[in-house]
């Protein structure tokens with residue numbers, strides 16, 4: 001299984017005049033707190049409610065986190081059926097650092113994680129406006145279904 005820390009450098013515009021370079025570090029299944037995850041999710045998901053992620057992380061095949069220094073700026077979870085299928089959930093990049101390739105890197109590393117675990121299929125579902133993102137990640141379109149069980 002993939003372990004260890006890998007980094008990539010991204011450049012982003014901090015203000016109209018300043019372009020900064022920053023290092024983003026990717027870790028597979030590192031220790032991460034509810035506070036870090038809730039802060040990240042609150043920035044990227046408009047309807048996010050504070051949530052206890054502990055059971056999700058415990059049930060996961062693994063997850064990938066992106067850090068800018070000490071700050072959690074990205075997360076994706078690889079849920080597992082115990083057999084040949086994994087399901088990508090909660091791909092999230094902090095709102096102030098989106099569109100710099102972090103999402104693509106997270107998904108690429110999540111795919112490696114599932115591949116190295118010997119699984120055969122990686123699934124994801126998403127809203128239509130994210131088709132381009134998941135196509136760039138390498139997913140092929142399929143028909144899928146969803147039932148909302150709780151309001």
Ligand SMILES: CC(C)(COP(=O)(O)OP(=O)(O)OC[C@H]1O[C@@H](n2cnc3c(N)ncnc32)[C@H](O)[C@@H]1OP(=O)(O)O)[C@@H](O)C(=O)NCCC(=O)NCCS
Nearest residue numbers: 044091092093098099100101102103104126129132133136
């Ligand atoms: C979706 C998300 C994870 C993408 O992460 P990201 O780091 O911003 O994406 P990347 O920079 O790796 O995007 C790579 C490419 O995917 C496409 N893409 C990414 N986000 C997109 C969006 N919101 N709409 C359309 N295309 C998008 C673009 O082609 C982009 O390349 P470009 O920036 O050169 O045009 C991030 O926008 C996010 O956290 N959104 C809120 C939470 C969410 O909806 N998650 C999806 C769960 S299914």
